[in-house]
Every structure is written in C-alpha cells, then in structure tokens.
Amino acid sequence: MTDAIVVEGLVKRFGATTALDGVDLTVAEGTVLGLLGPNGAGKTTVVRILTTLLQPDAGRVQVAGVDVLRDPDAVRSSIGLTGQYAAVDEYLTGTENLEMVGRLYRLGKREARERARELLERFDLTAAADRPAKTYSGGMRRRLDIAASLIARPRIVFLDEPTTGLDPRSRLAMWEFIADLATGGTTVLLTTQYLEEADRLADRMVVIDRGRVIARGTADELKAQVGGQRLELTLASAGDLVPAAERLRPLGTDEPHLDDSTRRLSLPVSGGMDVIAEAVRRLDGTGVEVLDLALRRPDLDDVFLTLTGHAAEEEPAGTEGDRTPAATGGAPR
Ligand SMILES: Nc1ncnc2c1ncn2[C@@H]1O[C@H](COP(=O)(O)OP(=O)(O)OP(=O)(O)O)[C@@H](O)[C@H]1O
Numbered sequence: 001m002t003d004a005i006v007v008e009g010l011v012k013r014f015g016a017t018t019a020l021d022g023v024d025l026t027v028a029e030g031t032v033l034g035l036l037g038p039n040g041a042g043k044t045t046v047v048r049i050l051t052t053l054l055q056p057d058a059g060r061v062q063v064a065g066v067d068v069l070r071d072p073d074a075v076r077s078s079i080g081l082t083g084q085y086a087a088v089d090e091y092l093t094g095t096e097n098l099e100m101v102g103r104l105y106r107l108g109k110r111e112a113r114e115r116a117r118e119l120l121e122r123f124d125l126t127a128a129a130d131r132p133a134k135t136y137s138g139g140m141r142r143r144l145d146i147a148a149s150l151i152a153r154p155r156i157v158f159l160d161e162p163t164t165g166l167d168p169r170s171r172l173a174m175w176e177f178i179a180d181l182a183t184g185g186t187t188v189l190l191t192t193q194y195l196e197e198a199d200r201l202a203d204r205m206v207v208i209d210r211g212r213v214i215a216r217g218t219a220d221e222l223k224a225q226v227g228g229q230r231l232e233l234t235l236a237s238a239g240d241l242v243p244a245a246e247r248l249r250p251l252g253t254d255e256p257h258l259d260d261s262t263r264r265l266s267l268p269v270s271g272g273m274d275v276i277a278e279a280v281r282r283l284d285g286t287g288v289e290v291l292d293l294a295l296r297r298p299d300l301d302d303v304f305l306t307l308t309g310h311a312a313e314e315e316p317a318g319t320e321g322d323r324t325p326a327a328t329g330g331a332p333r
C-alpha cells in the first residue's frame with residue numbers, strides 16, 4: 001500500500017511557542033487516520049501545513065506523492081479541506097456557496113450545479129438550499145462547509161473536528177458519511193476531540209500532545225497499552241471512597257484510583273465476574289452504599305487520560321478531584 005500522506009520531522013514555531021516539535025506520521029492510501037490531542041496540541045497546525053495554508057520551519061511533507069513546499073498547487077488540486085471554523089460566505093445561499101467552490105475547482109457550470117444539488121441532499125440541506133448561509137444554524141454551516149470540501153471529489157480529505165457543534169443526529173449522519181468516503185477509497189485525515197468518533201472511524205490513530213507524538217496505533221493497540229480491565233464502583237457518598245478502597249485493595253493488581261467529584265472508585269483487576277462477587281462480599285456489612293458496580297475494559301477515554309494526564313473533553317489536569325488514596329501516597333497513575 002502506498003502512503004497518501006508522509007510527514008517527517010515536522011517543526012512549526014509561532015514566536016516563542018513551539019506548536020510542532022518533530023511530528024512524524026504516515027497515512028496509507030484509502031485509510032482513515034485519527035489525529036487526537038488535547039486543546040493546543042498542534043492538530044490544526046498539522047492540518048494547515050498539510051493543506052498548504054502554512055509553511056513549516058522544518059520537516060518533510062508529502063501529500064499524494066507531492067512535496068507540499070515544492071508544488072503546493074498540485075497538492076491543492078488533490079485535497080479537500082474543512083477547517084475547524086466554518087468558512088462559508090454568509091451572503092450566498094447554500095447552493096451558491098457550493099457552486100462557487102465548484103467553480104474555484106474548475107468544474108463546469110452544469111457540473112458544479114449538479115454536484116451542489118447532490119451534496120446539499122446528502123447533507124440534509126436541500127430545504128435550506130436557497131437561503132443565505134447567514135440564516136443557517138451552526139450545525140448547518142458546519143455541514144455546508146464539509147460539503148464544500150468534497151465538491152471536487154478529492155482523493156484526500158482533511159477534516160478538522162468535523163462534528164464539533166453538531167447535534168447527535170447530525171453527528172451520526174456525518175459519521176456515516178465519512179465511513180462512506182473511506183469505503184469509496186478516499187484517504188481521510190481527521191482531527192477530533194471525540195474519542196468515540198476516532199474509535200469508530202479511524203483505522204489508525206496518532207495522539208499528539210504539546211507538538212509531539214505520544215502514541216500511535218490502532219484503537220486496540222492503544223487500549224492494550226493502557227492495560228486490562230478495572231472494577232468500577234460508584235458510591236452514594238464520597239466519604240466512603242477511602243474506606244471502600246481499603247477493603248478492596250487486596251483484589252487489585254494495582255492501586256485504586258478515587259474521584260471525589262464523581263464518587264467513583266476504579267481498581268485495576270484481573271480475573272472475571274468472580275471479582276465482582278468478592279468485592280460485594282468485602283463491602284458487605286461495612287455500611288458503604290454502592291450505587292453501581294461493574295467490570296470495565298479500557299476505552300479510548302482511558303487511553304487519553306493515561307497518556308495526557310487529562311480527559312479529552314476536560315480542562316487540563318489539576319483542576320478536577322482526581323487523587324489516589326492519601327494513605328498510599330501513590331503517584332497519580
Ligand atoms: N497563528 C498562530 N500564532 C501563534 N500561535 C499559534 C498560532 N496557531 C497556533 N498557535 C499555537 O500553537 C499551538 C497549537 O495550536 P493548534 O491550533 O494547532 O492546536 P489544536 O490541537 O488544533 O487545538 P484545538 O483542539 O484547541 O483546536 C497552540 O499553543 C496555539 O496557541
């Protein structure tokens with residue numbers, strides 16, 4: 001399989017800020033790469049460089065076999081780009097916006113019109129096709145913006161947070177659409193804050209933080225990196241977390257993790273359902289009231305939390321109530 005995108009040693013500085021500090025990645029033709037990372041990690045900067053909107057300070061970038069610095073025009077003709085912020089013309093209608101972009105990509109008038117109609121239909125915008133975009137909701141603009149990036153049927157598509165701001169129904173529709181693109185052989189690089197989105201759509205993922213790649217692989221590989229299953233309990237009272245942790249600690253393969261704000265206790269364990277029975281026995285008669293108890297496998301949220309020290313859709317670490325039991329003095333996992 002050839003690589004549609006090759007990035008080596010990418011560096012980008014903005015004054016004193018090093019936004020990218022040596023990023024390497026490849027995307028095989030016809031696959032979907034999920035580029036993940038917390039706010040400010042450098043995702044949009046990668047996308048802007050790959051789409052010729054920004055020049056790197058160092059590194060090699062090839063898109064569709066073409067060096068981005070050497071021949072940006074050739075790169076532009078083989079890609080579609082959707083920015084993080086919708087870039088539609090407020091005063092043009094949905095149809096006019098798409099036709100205009102089609103013309104920019106040198107489609108004939110008829111073809112641009114036909115393609116606009118098709119995409120408006122696909123993105124559920126037919127009813128709003130003849131209204132100026134300024135009357136569109138945020139989600140409608142987002143969909144129009146993505147439709148615009150697909151006008152010329154690009155072989156490689158960049159989607160920077162394609163579903164941010166969409167309601168659940170539109171998000172599902174967008175997921176279906178992106179999956180269809182991939183099935184049709186289009187190479188997709190998508191950035192997202194939603195790990196479920198990456199899990200569903202991406203063949204492989206690259207996680208960046210502070211401009212560096214901190215992990216890469218398939219969803220399964222990343223999950224395996226975080227470890228095995230955990231026993232998770234939600235208690236009625238946060239005050240019971242420490243006593244419950246003391247009772248359950250012998251069942252664990254590692255230290256328990258407590259979260260005051262969610263009243264949740266999480267304990268790495270091995271073994272099957274018998275762990276649950278044993279946990280219930282151990283808490284019996286202690287007065288600890290358990291609202292929920294389950295055995296969980298790691299999901300991508302756990303991967304993200306472990307790798308970056310904070311959840312994908314939260315503020316940076318240090319602001320939430322996470323801690324290990326004081327008695328253990330253990331470092332956060
Ligand atoms: N034009 C610019 N001028 C100065 N600093 C910039 C510029 N663009 C990006 N940065 C900085 O580079 C870093 C990476 O920004 P970038 O927008 O690529 O992050 P991101 O991963 O897309 O974040 P988000 O999830 O919030 O979209 C940040 O520290 C940001 O402040």
Ligand SMILES: [Mg+2]
Pocket residue numbers: 043044045084160
């Ligand atoms: Mg961004």
